[in-house]
Amino acid sequence: MAERPPADDRVGRMEFMLTLRRRGISNAAVLRAMDEVPREHFVPNAYYDQAYADQALPIACGQTISQPYVVAYMTEQLDVHPQHRVLEVGTGSGYQAAILSRLAREVVTVERYFTLAETARARLETLGMPNVEVLADDGLTGVAERGPYDRILVTAAAEEIPEALVASLAEGGMMILPLGPHGGAQDLVKLRKTTDGVVREDLIGVRFVPLLAGKAREL
Numbered sequence: 021m022a023e024r025p026p027a028d029d030r031v032g033r034m035e036f037m038l039t040l041r042r043r044g045i046s047n048a049a050v051l052r053a054m055d056e057v058p059r060e061h062f063v064p065n066a067y068y069d070q071a072y073a074d075q076a077l078p079i080a081c082g083q084t085i086s087q088p089y090v091v092a093y094m095t096e097q098l099d100v101h102p103q104h105r106v107l108e109v110g111t112g113s114g115y116q117a118a119i120l121s122r123l124a125r126e127v128v129t130v131e132r133y134f135t136l137a138e139t140a141r142a143r144l145e146t147l148g149m150p151n152v153e154v155l156a157d158d159g160l161t162g163v164a165e166r167g168p169y170d171r172i173l174v175t176a177a178a179e180e181i182p183e184a185l186v187a188s189l190a191e192g193g194m195m196i197l198p199l200g201p202h203g204g205a206q207d208l209v210k211l212r213k214t215t216d217g218v219v220r221e222d223l224i225g226v227r228f229v230p231l232l233a234g235k236a237r238e239l
């Protein structure tokens with residue numbers, strides 16, 4: 021079997037950026053963030069050589085780090101501005117939070133697995149991302165009450181729109197979430213909170229791990 025190039029291989033990283041551009045990511049700030057955050061730090065050692073392939077990869081606790089294209093797409097759609105306070109539900113590896121931290125004033129990210137939250141917190145600290153706060157908690161309850169947030173990104177699939185999160189969205193705010201049956205076909209949905217109510221727009225088809233209520237019982 022041919023050896024794969026190492027994760028810090030310049031050709032691999034160049035292909036990674038080309039793939040994002042080819043697939044339609046055009047926002048310069050989003051592309052810069054994708055270029056600057058080292059994804060190899062967020063994948064398990066066993067997958068180190070696949071860090072710059074455009075695919076989701078397994079992480080601890082049976083969860084996944086999302087596909088880079090989907091991370092870039094969601095971030096671009098979220099239209100994050102430098103003064104924004106952003107909530108992410110589903111820290112996982114911390115990769116998406118790291119991307120958001122390059123674009124927002126403040127990122128609060130919440131993860132129901134203690135182990136994942138702790139690992140992500142250490143990682144983000146090592147990489148020098150002080151505007152990210154990682155919480156080990158259920159993203160559907162207490163954290164929502166610490167709003168309002170200008171932007172909310174949910175990175176696990178909800179079967180119904182979580183009303184607590186809609187409530188914690190600032191007026192004029194926006195939320196993006198995968199919506200649909202667990203393990204089935206889901207749509208990425210954009211919700212805008214306007215003075216006339218919540219406006220929904222369906223984006224692309226996606227597949228995410230389930231959004232589950234409550235803190236995880238195992239670590």
Ligand code: SAH
Nearest residue numbers: 083085110112113116131132159175231232
């Ligand atoms: N954004 C992540 C990918 C996350 S996968 C990354 O960049 O790596 C989705 C994560 O959501 C999983 O780790 C899962 O444990 C978490 N999750 C699911 N339901 C949750 C909830 N109610 N509150 C907080 N985290 C949740």
